[in-house]
Amino acid sequence: MKDLFDNIPDGPLADKWTKYKAEAKLVNPSNRRNIDIIVVGTGLAGGAAAASLGEMGFNVKAFCFQDSPRRAHSIAAQGGINAAKNYQNDGDSTYRLFYDTIKGGDYRSREANVYRLAEVSANIIDQCVAQGVPFAREYGGLLDNRSFGGVQVQRTFYAKGQTGQQLLIGAYQALSRQIHKGTVTMYNRHEMMEIVKIDGKARGIIARNLITGAVERHSAHAVVVASGGYGNVFFLSTNAMGSNVTAAWKSYKSGAHFANSCYVQIHPTCIPVTGDHQSKLTLMSESLRNDGRIWVPKKKEDSQAIAKGEKTALDIAEDDRDYYLERRYPAFGNLVPRDVASRAAKERCDAGFGVNKTGQAVFLDFADAIARFGKDGVEARYGNLFQMYEKITAENPYEMPMKIYPAIHYTMGGVWVDYNLQTAVPGLFAAGEANFSDHGANRLGASALMQGLADGYFVLPYTISNYLADDIRTGAISTEHTEFEQAEKNVQDRLDFFMNNKGTKTVDYFHKKLGKVMWEKCGMARNKQGLEEAIVEIKAIRDEFWKDVKIPGVQNSFNQELEKAGRVADFIELGDLMCRDALNREESCGGHFREEHRTEEGEAMRNDDDYAYVAAWKYKGDNETPELHKEDLKFENIELKQRSYK
Amino acid sequence: MNITLKVWRQNGADDKGRIVEYKMSDISPDMSFLEMMDVLNEELITKGDDPVAFDHDCREGICGMCSMYINGEPHGPEDLITTCQLHMRSFKDGDTIYVEPFRAAAFPVIKDLVVDRTAFDAIIQVGGYVSVNTSGNTQDANSLPVPKADADKAFDAATCIGCGACVATCKNSSAMLFTAAKISHLALLPQGKVEAQERALNMVEKMDELGFGNCTNTGDCEVQCPKGISLENIALMNREFLGASLKSEK
Ligand SMILES: Cc1cc2nc3c(=O)[nH]c(=O)nc-3n(C[C@H](O)[C@H](O)[C@H](O)COP(=O)(O)OP(=O)(O)OC[C@H]3O[C@@H](n4cnc5c(N)ncnc54)[C@H](O)[C@@H]3O)c2cc1C
Ligand code: SF4
Ligand code: FES
Numbered sequence: 001m002k003d004l005f006d007n008i009p010d011g012p013l014a015d016k017w018t019k020y021k022a023e024a025k026l027v028n029p030s031n032r033r034n035i036d037i038i039v040v041g042t043g044l045a046g047g048a049a050a051a052s053l054g055e056m057g058f059n060v061k062a063f064c065f066q067d068s069p070r071r072a073h074s075i076a077a078q079g080g081i082n083a084a085k086n087y088q089n090d091g092d093s094t095y096r097l098f099y100d101t102i103k104g105g106d107y108r109s110r111e112a113n114v115y116r117l118a119e120v121s122a123n124i125i126d127q128c129v130a131q132g133v134p135f136a137r138e139y140g141g142l143l144d145n146r147s148f149g150g151v152q153v154q155r156t157f158y159a160k161g162q163t164g165q166q167l168l169i170g171a172y173q174a175l176s177r178q179i180h181k182g183t184v185t186m187y188n189r190h191e192m193m194e195i196v197k198i199d200g201k202a203r204g205i206i207a208r209n210l211i212t213g214a215v216e217r218h219s220a221h222a223v224v225v226a227s228g229g230y231g232n233v234f235f236l237s238t239n240a241m242g243s244n245v246t247a248a249w250k251s252y253k254s255g256a257h258f259a260n261s262c263y264v265q266i267h268p269t270c271i272p273v274t275g276d277h278q279s280k281l282t283l284m285s286e287s288l289r290n291d292g293r294i295w296v297p298k299k300k301e302d303s304q305a306i307a308k309g310e311k312t313a314l315d316i317a318e319d320d321r322d323y324y325l326e327r328r329y330p331a332f333g334n335l336v337p338r339d340v341a342s343r344a345a346k347e348r349c350d351a352g353f354g355v356n357k358t359g360q361a362v363f364l365d366f367a368d369a370i371a372r373f374g375k376d377g378v379e380a381r382y383g384n385l386f387q388m389y390e391k392i393t394a395e396n397p398y399e400m401p402m403k404i405y406p407a408i409h410y411t412m413g414g415v416w417v418d419y420n421l422q423t424a425v426p427g428l429f430a431a432g433e434a435n436f437s438d439h440g441a442n443r444l445g446a447s448a449l450m451q452g453l454a455d456g457y458f459v460l461p462y463t464i465s466n467y468l469a470d471d472i473r474t475g476a477i478s479t480e481h482t483e484f485e486q487a488e489k490n491v492q493d494r495l496d497f498f499m500n501n502k503g504t505k506t507v508d509y510f511h512k513k514l515g516k517v518m519w520e521k522c523g524m525a526r527n528k529q530g531l532e533e534a535i536v537e538i539k540a541i542r543d544e545f546w547k548d549v550k551i552p553g554v555q556n557s558f559n560q561e562l563e564k565a566g567r568v569a570d571f572i573e574l575g576d577l578m579c580r581d582a583l584n585r586e587e588s589c590g591g592h593f594r595e596e597h598r599t600e601e602g603e604a605m606r607n608d609d610d611y612a613y614v615a616a617w618k619y620k621g622d623n624e625t626p627e628l629h630k631e632d633l634k635f636e637n638i639e640l641k642q643r644s645y646k
Numbered sequence: 647m648n649i650t651l652k653v654w655r656q657n658g659a660d661d662k663g664r665i666v667e668y669k670m671s672d673i674s675p676d677m678s679f680l681e682m683m684d685v686l687n688e689e690l691i692t693k694g695d696d697p698v699a700f701d702h703d704c705r706e707g708i709c710g711m712c713s714m715y716i717n718g719e720p721h722g723p724e725d726l727i728t729t730c731q732l733h734m735r736s737f738k739d740g741d742t743i744y745v746e747p748f749r750a751a752a753f754p755v756i757k758d759l760v761v762d763r764t765a766f767d768a769i770i771q772v773g774g775y776v777s778v779n780t781s782g783n784t785q786d787a788n789s790l791p792v793p794k795a796d797a798d799k800a801f802d803a804a805t806c807i808g809c810g811a812c813v814a815t816c817k818n819s820s821a822m823l824f825t826a827a828k829i830s831h832l833a834l835l836p837q838g839k840v841e842a843q844e845r846a847l848n849m850v851e852k853m854d855e856l857g858f859g860n861c862t863n864t865g866d867c868e869v870q871c872p873k874g875i876s877l878e879n880i881a882l883m884n885r886e887f888l889g890a891s892l893k894s895e896k
Contacts, residue, residue: 048780051780052779052780055779055780066703066709066711067701067711067762067763067764068763068764068766068767068808069767070710070767070808071703071704071709071710071711071808072709073703073704073709075704075708075709076704076706076708076709085787085788087788120782123782123784125787126784126785126786126787127778127780127781127784128787129784129787129790129837130776130778130784130785130837131775131776131778131837132775132776132800132831132832132835132837132838134797134798134800134801134804134831134835135787135797136797136801137791137792137794137797137798138794139794140791141791141792141793141794141797142788142791143787143788159801160801162708162805164708165708165805165807166801166804169804172770173770173774173775173776174775174778174780176767176770176771176774176775177771177775177777179767179771180771180772186767188764188767211756240703240704240705240709241702241703241704241705242703274676275674275676275677277674277676277677277681277682277684277685278681279678279680279681279684279705280705280706282705282706388706388707388731391727391731391733392731392733394733394735457780458780458782461780504692506688506691506692508684508688550691550692552690552691552694552695552696552697553696553697557658557757558658558699558756558757558760560697560699561691561697
């Protein structure tokens with residue numbers, strides 16, 4: 001299909017972005033205040049974009065569903081943010097960060113976008129420090145770095161275990177400054193429910209005021225969707241409870257493509273599930289793998305005894321422990337990338353070596369680290385994480401190894417965008433975790449924060465200006481257009497349907513059911529039969545949902561069940577697309593592991609001849625099969641290699 | 647375990663509100679407090695009743711969205727945690743638990759346990775930032791070393807999650823700890839020092855204007871703060887505020 005134009009500038013890789021910036025069209029400062037830009041989402045990507053566009057003088061309207069932009073899910077990121085500063089003089093460079101990201105992504109991302117990301121990464125740190133982000137420092141007063149899974153340099157900047165919080169507060173402060181100046185109008189507790197297109201261009205949104213229930217029309221010359229990832233399609237994930245796909249999904253339904261939805265990242269170090277009441281999973285930062293050692297017993301009897309509570313980890317002799325990552329991957333050991341570490345844990349637990357009641361847990365042991373650095377040394381590094389673990393599990397990790405298991409954490413797939421971060425719908429842009437662009441089939445640790453801020457602070461301000469330069473004579477967009485009326489009616493009809501449906505089951509009932517199918521059949525390992533079954537099962541869940549969902553309360557008021565209903569309806573549709581995408585991709589790469597495609601040793605086997613493309617799906621109608629469009633990935637600067645961490 | 651809940655129900659800002667009792671059985675001690683509330687809501691919806699509205703998002707103690715006054719304390723009985731981090735193992739079989747919203751004139755109730763805390767955003771908007779624009783040419787991050795002790799202190803203040811427990815617990819509904827945390831975070835760093843006095847003046851003025859009460863040094867805020875934000879920040883803020891007031895009187 002010829003509607004996927006990547007719009008990558010010509011020229012050598014390292015010069016593309018400089019050239020783009022030099023040649024980009026600009027909007028004259030006096031024209032900017034007459035141009036409206038809607039930003040949906042004020043996490044790192046949207047918050048940074050809204051603040052920067054406001055500073056430039058555009059008239060920005062920003063939306064979030066929480067009560068304040070300071071609460072976006074970005075706040076929960078713990079470990080850190082990458083940047084090619086080479087402050088540690090360990091051979092880091094823009095090229096190396098670029099290379100690591102492409103390799104880490106299992107050669108399924110676009111070279112030019114990734115190079116630009118690596119290029120602007122250093123600016124992010126400068127910008128954040130200028131804003132007063134209190135990164136960790138060494139005694140000499142300079143910035144400290146740590147290393148993160150999957151790479152061999154120390155390029156991760158951090159603020160204890162609260163890096164996301166500190167970066168988001170930085171963006172929130174910049175945004176607050178613009179709100180005060182009047183360049184940004186903030187709509188808290190608003191949910192975007194529809195994209196409005198006029199003459200093929202994105203010209204506004206329909207949003208619901210979550211306090212009053214009012215359905216509102218908002219117009220603009222361009223719309224940015226920065227609404228985060230879709231991990232909650234699995235019900236249980238490390239995402240915040242409200243994280244959802246709705247804004248991205250409405251973009252898809254309005255003509256943008258949804259790309260690579262099967263690329264989902266499973267994080268190896270999360271606190272295991274304890275029971276049916278579980279509402280979300282908690283991540284223990286990846287940085288723990290720097291000093292913790294992962295193991296299960298070598299003997300099944302020992303695992304069973306531990307699960308029954310007859311033995312503890314401390315009863316297992318050193319020789320009876322299987323440090324399976326160190327055994328299988330001597331070069332990287334416990335620091336292999338996330339997908340590799342997660343699958344290895346699943347492999348051991350599936351084989352019967354899991355160490356808790358559910359059989360789905362492995363140990364993360366700090367005994368050696370405590371012997372090496374002392375308890376105080378370990379506390380200085382990981383104190384807050386250990387404390388968090390103890391609060392949740394009521395076990396003391398200084399004395400007893402932690403129990404961990406992989407959980408859904410991040411979604412690499414998302415709205416398809418070109419080099420401008422523009423979707424196939426003119427004037428509709430997507431940024432941050434909501435787009436598909438930079439991480440290929442697997443994201444490296446500490447690279448999502450980098451991408452969100454790169455998109456928001458440094459990329460969108462140029463690419464949106466370039467787009468809007470043609471819009472200076474358009475004038476204000478009226479919300480009286482029939483397109484607004486129609487979009488509002490669609491939203492209203494859906495709300496009416498939910499309120500009037502005389503169903504018997506709660507929204508969570510359907511969400512949990514969907515999550516189970518997704519986790520079992522489209523989770524850490526997939527196969528053809530399972531995916532085909534999942535598509536049928538999801539169809540049944542969808543039918544039952546529309547027949548039997550029950551929404552209490554009234555529409556024109558604060559109604560959290562009604563909010564959830566709309567989100568889950570979209571998740572169900574997304575689940576179907578993810579299974580189709582996973583079924584289509586007859587290879588294993590990054591976060592997508594097809595059991596049919598593995599080496600004799602059980603490692604993932606890519607198929608570069610047939611699948612070195614972005615799978616971008618186009619919506620064809622509610623009961624139609626979506627259409628697959630392929631963007632071929634060209635590797636001109638990097639040689640494709642089998643990823644090896646042995 | 648079995649629990650009796652006494653929950654504040656209030657249908658919108660204009661409703662008077664009342665305590666309603668719910669009996670909960672078979673509660674697992676491993677559940678979080680909010681998971682227990684989820685169970686209650688599933689039961690209420692299935693019965694055809696209106697579920698209890700409460701704010702929450704991250705459920706790991708960092709977004710500051712959850713609130714709730716539990717048995718007379720914001721975020722419940724344990725120290726240094728938010729409501730979403732509270733587990734049922736902190737209660738005993740047969741306990742009666744009172745659940746109410748954070749109360750303060752500046753935090754009007756939206757519904758049940760949900761309150762409007764946008765007054766906090768309004769305080770930040772008048773000065774809780776460094777006035778620097780985005781640019782690709784900011785000076786190199788390491789060109790200005792910051793003593794580690796200052797950076798660490800700034801970080802400690804910056805870990806405030808804007809939950810409002812300090813206001814809810816204060817008999818004067820003062821927002822002093824929240825405001826002071828931001829003022830010290832920025833005043834302790836060279837990047838924020840330049841505007842420190844003006845910032846303090848504007849933020850304190852806004853705080854008063856929004857209907858938060860005065861600080862009479864009772865120190866409850868520090869005790870109830872889930873992030874352990876220290877009262878020292880208030881002393882530091884007073885220094886900046888005083889400096890600014892003296893100047894503006896000239
Ligand atoms: C526990 C955890 C730890 C992590 N740790 C790290 C780390 O150490 N390093 C790293 O690089 N990455 C980390 N990540 C990943 C990273 O945090 C996220 O990918 C990133 O923060 C996403 O930012 P975002 O701006 O794209 O979206 P978000 O921060 O999720 O923001 C989404 C915004 O969209 C709004 N929104 C959504 N839908 C709508 C709608 N329909 N209408 C209106 N508004 C809407 C929300 O209100 C919010 O403002 C972590 C993720 C998790 C879950
Ligand atoms: S100072 Fe503490 S109690 Fe007050 S808002 Fe901040 S984190 Fe919450
Ligand atoms: S829900 Fe985020 S702090 Fe409690």
